[in-house]
Amino acid sequence: MTSATTAPTTMLVPDFPFSYDNWLRHPAGLGELPSGTAGTEVAVVGGGMAGLTAAYELMRLGLRPVLYEAEQLGGRMRSVPFPGHPEYVAEMGAMRFPAAARSLFHYIDLLGLRTRPFPNPLAPSTPSTLIDLNGVRHRAGTPAELPAVYQEVADAWEKALQERAELSTVRDAIRLRDVTTLKAVWNRLVREFDDQSFYGFLATSGAFQSFRHREIFGQVGFGTGGWDTDFPNSVLEILRVVFTAADEDQLTIEGGSQQVPGGLWTHRPRELAHWPRGTSLASLHDGGRARPAVTRLRRIPEGIRVEDESGAARGFPAVVFSPHVWALLNRVDCDPALLSTGAWTAVERTHYMGASKLFVLVDRPFWRDREPGTGADVMSMTLTDRMPRGVYLFDHGPDRPGVMCLSYTWNDDSLKVATLSARERLEVLLARLAEIYPDVCIRSHIIAEPLTVTWETEPRFMGAFKSNLPGQYRYQQRLFTQFMQDGMDEAQRGFFLCGDDVSWTAGFAEGAVTTALNAVWGVLNHLGGATHPDNPGPGDLFHELAPVELPYD
Incomplete structure (x- = not known):
């Protein structure tokens, strides 16, 4: 019997704790399209990790993804x-x-890529770490070798997390995939902390009353390094990272991370619907190249018309959009009807x-x-x-x-x-x-x-990744849940946002992958397909896992 101490921690995000890794591994596959839809073209905008994940899985379902990329495959996996x-x-x-x-890692393993430990500060694989703070230097191989004040700061952080954010309870629930407990605790934390910054959380914690401790924590932190550049952001952003162990046990990909999206472009799946064995995304594109940058998106009776830099225009029943959402404001001439008013507001409020x-x-x-x-x-x-x-x-x-x-x-x-x-x-x-x-x-x-x-x-990015400011939870919820379109007006369906800035864990490739899988489910549902009863997708379980709604008025 698996216990919380032996089960591995996963990035099971508490806002929407759907087990995407289990969905991917299930032998029933991600779903099946109705007869007559095989080979249908679906536009995928952006060739980063989210776009390539979506395109790869749509191809496996039997659709024909048409990928648009402004620069090079990889996005911020460069x-x-x-x-x-x-x-x-x-x-x-x-x-x-x-x-x-x-x-x-489902895709990293699929491509047979090798990894090794990343040389983070004080990590077991890092020979030594030097901390230079206020002109004073300390070198250590392990946290225990640092002066006592650093242990005091580490203890203060642990104490704040346990007393104010129920760290152990949440971590155990994530390890056991105990959705009921996880949602009960997290929904309370969202209501309590949505309006609080990371720095405010520290400064109002009894363990962090010393400014010196807050300064050291900001400059040095623990795990991946200092945290002070996140101080203005919502503390919920930090809690998600800590709860899901996203800042621990990190690995680097030998030969470079760009091999992952690039590998999905050329990979030939063993199992795929409709297409002959040996088909890859590259083989479905003329000359093995993606279409150029998208310049215009318009609603048409048949779906959405996509225009690109070459001047070509094509209509699609569905479009998956994976770049930073700000591109919809200044790089792409968009039909206002592409998104709801609330979603456009969330796009405008995005903070990178x-x-x-x-x-x-x-x-x-x-x-x-x-x-x-x-x-x-x-x-x-x-x-x-x-x-x-x-x-x-x-x-x-x-x-x-x-x-x-x-x-x-x-x-x-x-x-x-x-x-x-x-x-x-x-x-x-x-x-x-x-x-x-x-x-x-x-x-x-x-x-x-x-x-x-x-x-x-970088003109196509305008930032490294999204991070919500205090009070922006409602905007994030609108962007994340946009893939659920059954309740939308018919004229607003068929356009699906994905990417790490749409996810709850912006800045992590895992969020790019999981929101891409949301979009895949959205396209499948939009075209009349369905998942297997033994392997429900994120949209099938949405209402029991949905992010908590905060009052607006």
């Missing part, structure tokens, strides 16, 4: 090779994936986090060299309150080049470098890191031009 060294990549977007992301990264390729993992006298590594995974904020080290072996993420920053820290070129950023970062490691010459080891990104200035 793995950029270093010039002259294509075997080494910089992960510009998603780079670490929690083992709890069971639906995402910014993020910047800078990577360099070095001749070898020199950070493993030993300091004279101490015998410690000359460099460590680094958390600092200076401009770099987070430094991550990727070791490919002692005689091979290594990859360094010299800076990973969010929001205000990201904007500090947004107007700088890659070269200018590198110079600034090297100067700041020289203050932390005065005896280490990083520059002498760099063997390729730096690679960098700022997601808020």
